Amino acid sequence: MKKYIYMIFLLFNLAVPLFAQVTVIAHRDVPVEKIKKSQLLDFYIGDIKKWPDGTAVVVFDLKEKKAVKKIFYKYLGKTSSRMKSIWMKNMLAGEGAPPKAMKTEKQMLLEVASTPGAIGFIGQTFVDNSVKVLKTIPLKK
Amino acid sequence: MKKILPIICLFCTARLLAQSSGDGPLKVFGYFQNIVQQESLNRKIGVLNTFALQQLNLFLQKDLAKNWTSLINIEILNNYSSARQWGALNLQEAWVRYRHSAALSIKFGLHTPVFNHLNEIKNKTPLLPYIIRPIAYETSFEEFITVDEFAPDRANIQISGYVPWRGVKVDYAVFGGNGPNINSDPGKGQTGIDTTGTMMAGGRFGLRCKGLKAGLSFTYDRYSQLAAIEDIKIPGRDDYGEIPRVRFGIDAQYHFDRAGIESEYIHVNYHDKNDEINFDRDFFYTTVNYEYREWFSAYLTYWLIQQQALPVKSKMTVYSLGVSCPVGERITLKLQSGKVLSNTWLNKVNIGRARGNYYDAAISVFF
Numbered sequence: 001m002k003k004y005i006y007m008i009f010l011l012f013n014l015a016v017p018l019f020a021q022v023t024v025i026a027h028r029d030v031p032v033e034k035i036k037k038s039q040l041l042d043f044y045i046g047d048i049k050k051w052p053d054g055t056a057v058v059v060f061d062l063k064e065k066k067a068v069k070k071i072f073y074k075y076l077g078k079t080s081s082r083m084k085s086i087w088m089k090n091m092l093a094g095e096g097a098p099p100k101a102m103k104t105e106k107q108m109l110l111e112v113a114s115t116p117g118a119i120g121f122i123g124q125t126f127v128d129n130s131v132k133v134l135k136t137i138p139l140k141k
Numbered sequence: 142m143k144k145i146l147p148i149i150c151l152f153c154t155a156r157l158l159a160q161s162s163g164d165g166p167l168k169v170f171g172y173f174q175n176i177v178q179q180e181s182l183n184r185k186i187g188v189l190n191t192f193a194l195q196q197l198n199l200f201l202q203k204d205l206a207k208n209w210t211s212l213i214n215i216e217i218l219n220n221y222s223s224a225r226q227w228g229a230l231n232l233q234e235a236w237v238r239y240r241h242s243a244a245l246s247i248k249f250g251l252h253t254p255v256f257n258h259l260n261e262i263k264n265k266t267p268l269l270p271y272i273i274r275p276i277a278y279e280t281s282f283e284e285f286i287t288v289d290e291f292a293p294d295r296a297n298i299q300i301s302g303y304v305p306w307r308g309v310k311v312d313y314a315v316f317g318g319n320g321p322n323i324n325s326d327p328g329k330g331q332t333g334i335d336t337t338g339t340m341m342a343g344g345r346f347g348l349r350c351k352g353l354k355a356g357l358s359f360t361y362d363r364y365s366q367l368a369a370i371e372d373i374k375i376p377g378r379d380d381y382g383e384i385p386r387v388r389f390g391i392d393a394q395y396h397f398d399r400a401g402i403e404s405e406y407i408h409v410n411y412h413d414k415n416d417e418i419n420f421d422r423d424f425f426y427t428t429v430n431y432e433y434r435e436w437f438s439a440y441l442t443y444w445l446i447q448q449q450a451l452p453v454k455s456k457m458t459v460y461s462l463g464v465s466c467p468v469g470e471r472i473t474l475k476l477q478s479g480k481v482l483s484n485t486w487l488n489k490v491n492i493g494r495a496r497g498n499y500y501d502a503a504i505s506v507f508f
Binding site: 038047048049077079080081082084085088089091092093094097 | 168170200202210211212236238240243261262265267268303308310351352396398399432435438467470507
């Protein structure tokens with residue numbers, strides 16, 4: 001019996017990172033291959049609005065409160081409501097509209113793939129060759 | 142040729158800056174906050190119960206060209222009705238901004254300048270947990286408190302931005318605008334403009350690092366209307382001339398996970414060489430908040446305001462607590478309760494003491 005319990009425990013520990021790992025994706029033509037946490041935060045809070053080649057940054061968000069979204073914002077060090085507050089402040093200061101929120105990760109993938117300068121985040125299992133992976137967010141155990 | 146060259150350069154630069162590729166649609170959005178309030182601050186009147194449309198703001202925003210944005214903000218206060226002479230209607234902002242980069246933005250036109258943390262967002266009810274804001278920022282009290290004495294409400298040109306430095310963002314802003322000597326009497330000429338030679342200059346220098354945001358702010362202008370305030374007139378001294386006024390502000394806030402603390406201090410100093418008058422003012426507030434869930438946050442706040450018009454001095458302290466509950470993306474329900482203590486002295490003798498409570502409930506809507 002103990003063996004089974006250990007096996008279930010081991011499988012559970014392996015399965016969580018496999019399904020919950022979050023990747024930061026971008027349009028294939030963006031002029032960077034990697035992104036730092038601070039740069040990612042600057043894009044999402046609207047402090048930086050352009051890629052190094054001058055292309056406008058188009059930020060996407062997820063509508064549903066899924067684990068992927070929670071992990072992503074926790075990584076940025078902001079709660080979801082804090083991010084909403086920052087976006088609303090930017091909007092009321094004429095700095096631009098909040099990010100377009102996608103209903104599903106699949107939709108996020110399609111939008112990022114088809115929008116020049118786009119950046120978003122999805123679960124690793126959804127990633128394909130249509131986008132560039134800039135970062136895989138490490139899971140804290 | 143020497144005279145024409147700068148004009149040609151200016152024209153070419155303007156053409157270069159105003160590339161039409163950034164032209165965008167006209168965006169209309171805004172917010173309003175409706176409240177119900179019970180107040181018992183004046184014993185003679187007793188308890189007051191009232192409903193009010195505390196504030197409504199309507200924004201029009203349009204990207205005019207690449208890097209150029211314009212915004213208009215119209216603000217309606219206190220159940221506004223021109224027919225009944227209730228409340229107020231303000232053109233709060235009408236500006237155009239050129240954003241060169243994160244390090245450099247230039248704003249031209251009427252706007253609320255960067256001064257301390259709360260000044261820029263004081264009127265933006267969806268961003269605030271409060272129903273009644275820290276009192277020096279409560280614009281719905283404008284009819285009876287000189288709110289813009291503490292923080293500058295209006296400026297006309299501003300250069301701002303931030304520079305990253307070793308993981309810290311160094312914010313800066315410098316702005317200019319009219320002095321406080323705005324003409325309100327049509328008999329004396331055009332109203333709404335500064336009819337003296339005075340100007341206001343100010344700025345803020347701040348730092349942002351992880352959850353910390355802090356800064357120092359200041360303004361300088363000259364007040365020339367003190368002699369017009371009848372109740373402080375001293376016999377034989379009708380004209381005090383222009384008195385330099387300096388506002389000094391310090392602000393700090395820190396967010397850690399779901400908790401946060403923010404605090405501000407403002408000192409308004411009149412450099413009057415006359416001992417008979419003293420108009421210095423002080424304001425302080427501190428708020429501690431905690432977001433229990435995305436749909437529920439609570440805060441405790443303390444405000445202190447001191448005003449002098451010697452020989453009269455007044456002091457008001459407010460202790461307040463409140464909760465804020467977002468319902469979906471655009472609606473927030475708010476509750477707030479506060480205890481107010483107020484004292485007034487004439488030549489150091491207490492001539493008025495008041496204490497009371499207020500209870501507010503509000504619905505804040507962003508559209």
